[in-house]
Amino acid sequence: MVSSPVLSVPRSASTAWWGMLLLVATEAALFAVLIASYFYLRFHADGGWPPEGIGDPKLVRASLMTSVLLASSVPMALAEAGIARGDRRRLRAGLAASFGLGALFLGLQALEYREQLRELRPQTDAYGSLVYTITGAHAAHVALGLALLAWLQLRAWLGAYGPRRHVAVQVIALYWHFVTLASTVVFATVYLSPRV
């Protein structure tokens, strides 16, 4: 049996990774419940969906937004792979690229809201409430993710991470991939499903 406190490299994932996985699981359940509420009210709606007088959601900008956010997972994965090999420059570059794409997503979301609000407000009816609650909840998750990426970038500049010491990068990457994947579900629900 080992008597020294330093064992070899651990075989299984860190406690922090497990903690984030469970946080992601509970957040995924939250989105699942929001989306189930959307379809529950849709199938109980008399009349059309979207209701009379409200146009179908427009696809062009929304597909661009979703693609931008999905794409931001790539540099995040490259950043993580980079620091695993000790490449700190690649870590910083990847984090910066992900942050830029995430910020672009939020900018496009703001434009989208500005246009949407002309014909549909959260207070208009249940349809409007659902659309803004679901997309708003997702945008809030993106905003929190950006704050986390900024924190990582700051710590990376201070040289906090190395090849065997970057649990924070792994954990926040996991969160970020969840947020980008969730955008596809939000897109399918809010933008595609009314056309089906």
Add this chain to the structure above:
Amino acid sequence: MAAIAEQPVERLESSWEEPGGLVTWLATVDHKRIGVRYLVTAFAFFVVAGVEALVLRVQLAVPRNGLVGPALYDQLFTLHGVTMIFLFATPMLAGFGNFFVPLMIGARDMAFPRLNAFSYWIFLASGLFIYAGLPFSAAPNDGWFNYVPLASAEYTPGLNIDFYGFGLLFLAVSTTAGAVNFIVTILKLRAPGMSINRMPLFVWAVLTTSFALVFALPSLSTANLLLELERKHGFHFFDAGAGGDALLWQHLFWIFGHPDVYIIFLPAVGIVSTIVPVFSRRPIVGYTAVALSTVLTGILGFGVWVHHMFAVGLPQISMGFFAAASLLIAIPSGVQVFAWIATLLRGRPVLQTPLLFVLGFVVVFVVGGLTGVMFASVPFDQQITDSYFVVAHFHYVLFGGAVFPIFAALHFWLPKITGRLLSERLGKASFWLMFAGFNLAFFPMHVSGLLGMPRRVYTYPAGLGWDAANLLSTVGAFALALGILLVVVNVAWSRKRGPWAGADPWGGDSLEWAIPSPPRPYNFPVVPLVRSAHPNWDRADREEDARRAGQAELVLAEGHQTLATTVLDGEADDVLHMPEESLWPFVLALTLSVLFAGLLLDLPLVATAGGVMALGALAGWHLPRAEDEDEDEAW
């Protein structure tokens, strides 16, 4: 490790002992101190909920009583339910989990000690938040499941429901953090050799419950989020006039609410599975079957929520499905009950207070289970829904299924927490008073319910045949309260004069009995090695631990260290450096309180300030610690 100035155990003492003083009191991360705080706070809420119940019972003792009017009565029964479910049952079991899960798996703390402290502070803050409206007659008043449209702004204006909505959202932060902490602790911090099929059954129960919380709580939180968006900001989810649907609330609430019944019940069952073998002097019969039944109950609990809604007019086919699932869940519950009975029959039961409470639980719970099976039949349910029969049923299930096991656990584990034994004579007297009082209080409600008395009425006219049943219930409630008071007296006596318990007063089989009572701050002087599901009955292994402690093998005395193991097999994997005391969890809880107060009172600036300060506190929390920097160089 060559030059050791101090003995390893002395180094453990000096690095784990927390200094005294107010700052440490606010900053502690010791799972045992936090566990005791959970227990004390939850018990205080239990006393408050009990007083509320006594006021309700006095009001109902005789027809046309005028002690409290309808407005106060509504707040009292709502607070009673909310408190018992959210502020007593779950946190009380979390308290036992906090104190005992790390001890039972041979760890030195929870996986995330500061998150653990944070969970406690949020629990305390959200509990006070929910009660803050009571002095202004603004406490929640639409029942613990808070149905819309009654709970909509139109029919319940004022802040009453907002205390409920925001309070439960706030509390969910604590519960979620606690559940994640339990899961990771149990999966990663078990002593080497404790593979997943050797975990104590209480730990299985906490694990199942925590997973259920991770997936069920978002439904309650979403319901409350939608409710508050509707009440405060004019959104539409539940009002039919604007495309909403009131039944959405019921679905969301019960998708959480029924798993929550098992979230409360399963740890209680785990307590029973812990106590029965110890007092029968033999391993539990069917360990694997009991563990799997625990997990299966947790899963099936997600498929039965509609049985709370049989009377709202749903399609027959879906009611058929949920009725079948509700009957199915009797199977894993039955497996466990038979395993306990078989263990008792095959062993030599010692009738001490903890076992008495367990037997009381079995009797009461089986009665509650019988009426539960009756409810699974849709036509019967539709006849007696919202009557006192329901009140009788769920008190048999929840008081029997949770409160009796909690009192069993209190008598079983308090000697480990305080180091002193309770009085057996007082313990037995309090059990019989509680058992008799409980049945006297709640059995007559079956009768008044069948005779048509609706629940939640603040008074009733004479001559409907309900008078005798109600008077008996009130007498029973006071006998029950007296029994609980005796327990408090017993605890107070034990704290001052109870005989010393020693490490293992009951001959327990799990690891918490291998260490002194009360445990030292580092729990285990040496990481224990486990070879069976009953490690404390493996004498040779424990003697081996003591030998290794003497030779400084696996003592891990370099600061706050504990061992991480692999998830399934429990093989030694990594040495973790645990954080020490920190004020940030307390500060973060304070900033979140500001945030929620701002949301409640429609003060966007206050809420924003609270949110920004919370982000700052999070950053402070994650500032690197000195020992991390040292380790960096080592890498």
